[in-house]
Amino acid sequence: MSIIPKDGRxxxxxxxxxxxxxxxxxxxxRGHKLSLLARRKDRLEALAQRLRSDFSADAETIVADLEDAVHLGRLEERLTRDDFSGVINNAGAGGLGFLADSSTQSVERTxxxxxxxxxxxxxxxxIAFKRKNAGLLVNIGSVLAHAPSPGGAIYSGSKAFVLNFTxxxxxxxxxxxxSIQLVMPGPVRTEFFSSQGMxxxxxxxxxxxxxxELVEAALAGLENRELVTVPSLPDLQSWERLETIRREFLAATMSGKVADRYGAGDPALE
Structure with missing residues (x-):
């Protein structure tokens, strides 16, 4: 039985x-009823028409800008009220570039x-899923959540939030x-770079x-009940080792004393 609910949008x-x-x-x-959201009405309508033609899909379009507080509020209200069985939080912004050279607008957008x-x-x-004890939430993160880098402070930082939040x-x-799945893509051939002039x-x-390829792997990971899916990671043990080290690090920080390297154990400083 598929983990993806069929009873709602x-x-x-x-x-x-x-x-x-x-x-x-x-x-x-796969026969799911879809609500497709984006800012570009023409491309959204073209996609919905293609889905109706190719799959006889029930595909509605929602033209909205998630940067707009009014649009976002309306969508929140509908999610808590209407019969949605799943949400895939895919919309996002790149925001690459050195912070001091970035505009306030680009930082805020990301x-x-x-x-x-x-x-x-x-x-x-x-809120809605808890009420009925059913539903699917998929959040799209990035492997760059683990990769602080010059020019990537805002993007990497935002994806680190998605990682820990999810x-x-x-x-x-x-x-x-x-069901809640975190998908962690590596590089993907999309408009991510071209939209930023790269x-x-x-x-x-x-x-x-x-x-x-990414989505096919993400859906396979979902059906395998993976909490975190990294489609381009060949060896799952790499993730498991990272998680083990993370837990060991957190446990070690609970020592309740200042580490010796900060002078706590140096008699000359007493």
Whole structure:
């Protein structure tokens, strides 16, 4: 039995291209009812028409800008009220560039889309899912959550939030029938770089997955009950070792004393 509920609509944000479009095509092919959200009406309508034609899909379009507080509020209200069975928080912004050279607008856009909108839509969805003890939340993170880098402070920082936020939610809902998946892509061939005037050569060409490959792997991970899916990671033990070290680090910080390297054990400082 599939873990993806069939009894309600699945909302996909950022559905007009890339990863969101790939989710829409694959879920429509599996017979799911979809609500496709994006800012670009023409591309959104074209995708919905394609899904109706190819799969006889029930695909509605929601033209909205998640940076707009009014649009975001309306969507929150609908998620808590209407019969949605799933939410895929895919919409986001790149925000690459050195912080001191970035505009206030670009910084705010990345934080609003990657953190504020994702958080508020997750909350609205989980209010409804908790009420009926069923539902699916998928948050799209990034392996760059583990990669602080020059020019990536805002993006990497925002995805670190998505990582810890989603993992914490999984713990909150561990004893329920609500499913929460974190997808951690590496480089993906989408409009991510071109939309920022970049050619994508920051990563080797061989490092890229297509959006279709990414989503196919993410859905397979979901069916395998993975809490965290890293489609381009060949050896799952790498993730397991990272988690083990993280837990050991946290345990070690509970020593209740200042470490010797800060002078606590040096008689000359007493």
């Amino acid at each position: 699945i909302l996909i944000t950022g559905a007009s291209s890339g990863i969101g479009e790939a989710y829409a095509i694959k879920l429509a092919g 934080v609003t889309l990657n953190i504020v909108a994702l958080t508020r839509l997750s909350r609205a969805a989980l 993992r914490s939610l999984q713990m909150e809902f561990a004893e329920t029938d609500v 050619d994508g050569s920051v990563f080797p060409a061989a490092a890229y997955l297509s959006a279709d």
